[in-house]
Amino acid sequence: MDQTLPAPLQHEHMLFPEGLHLECGVHLAPVQVAYRTYGTLSAARDNAIIVCHALTGDQYLAERHPLTGKPGWWSRMVGPGLPIDTDRFFVICMNVLGGCMGSTGPRSPRGGEGPGLEPRRVEPWGTEFPPITIRDMVRAQKLVIDRLGIARLFAVIGGSMGGMQVLEWAATFPDMVFAAMPIATSPFHSAQNIAFNEVSRQAIFADPEWHGGRYWEREAIPARGLAVARMMAHITYLSEEALTRKFGRRTRRDPYGPANPLSLFGEMFEVESYLRHQGSSFVRRFDANSYLTITRAMDYFDLGADHDGDLSRPFQGTRTRFCIVSFSSDWLFPTTQARSLARALNRAAANVSFVEIESDKGHDAFLLDEPDFDRTVRGFLSGAAEHARIG
Helix, strand or coil: CCCCCCCCCCCCEEECCCCCCCCCCCEEEEEEEEEECCCCCCCCCCCEEEEECCCCCCCCCCCCCCCCCCCCCCCCCEEECEEEEECCCCCCCCCCCCCCCCCCCCEEECECCHHCEEEEEEECHHCCCCCHHHHHHHHHHHHHHHHHHCCCCCEEEEEHHHHHHHHHHHCCHHHHHHEEEECCCCCEECCHHHHHHHHHHHHHHHCCCCCHHHHHHHHCCCCHHHHHHHHHHHHHHCCCCCHHHHCCCCECCCCCCCCCCCCCCCCCCCHHHHHHHHHHHCCCCCHHHHHHHHHHHHHHCCHHHCCCCHHHHHHHCCCCCEEEEEECCCCEEEEHHHHHHHHHHHHHHCCCEEECCCCCCCHHHHHHHHHHHHHHHHHHHHHHHHHHHHC
């Protein structure tokens, strides 16, 4: 497994020396938020859209990624003439708090002055980075929006963990969000999803290069554990139909031939090779402590927790227009959870539409070529823009 540490990158960012008071009670300062923008902010500052990324995404939404060289994770959706049209809208994507692509997170230096004002050795936060929540992520994003002088966002859009951020935006800052599009998500993380995340975390802890989370001191990374965590998660992003269509039971070579005796340890099936590639490429761009931090934030997420489980109460009196999207083969965030959210918004008398897209591609369908989904996004934004009187 390649254990080469990621090369340092300079990211466009905003620095907030005053920091942020986190839900855990810790005051985190300073706070840095890395971001990218696409399109032009209108003179009235009324055409801004935040696109929130999922667990392993980042701010490089619609351009070549500076680390991997691959296209942006939503390049097929964001750009001139595309469903999220940058000829019309000003699109902002920010690396979440706790991330590892320029925003303050476990890999950020923990400098400053210690007791007696003596200089403290600058080193990464590592496992001492405070626990964060989806709400903390959103409040960090709001610091950027406030500095940009945007009083109201035209829309907030995101899938999976990005959809959780969309819901948090609409619940915490309802007067700032004209339209919200939570995609392939849920108002809480299920017990099953928490269980999957815990298996992934344990894989990282079990790596001999984990070193109690202080792996940087030995210029190492828990590559095998992080790769297994990615492999585990990636299985949940796909459906059985998608895996069967893409790989079936095909082998990379004839395992029964005389030159290739059966082996417990070799790659035999194509799906094995695919998962190993996903794992090995992931460790070159992601930090293990960030993975732990962000998966925990997802696990903590439950919009109804402060309202006796009533999901309608966070949205009482909201004027935000909602479009909830789910995919028929998504078993990670199934349509039943999306429907429960839609019913809660209806009880709150919100303006809400619900769309289930027929797809056999599983949870990752929102990242893939799905014409019905494209039409849904374009149609919702066009309708909302008409009501918001955005040209």
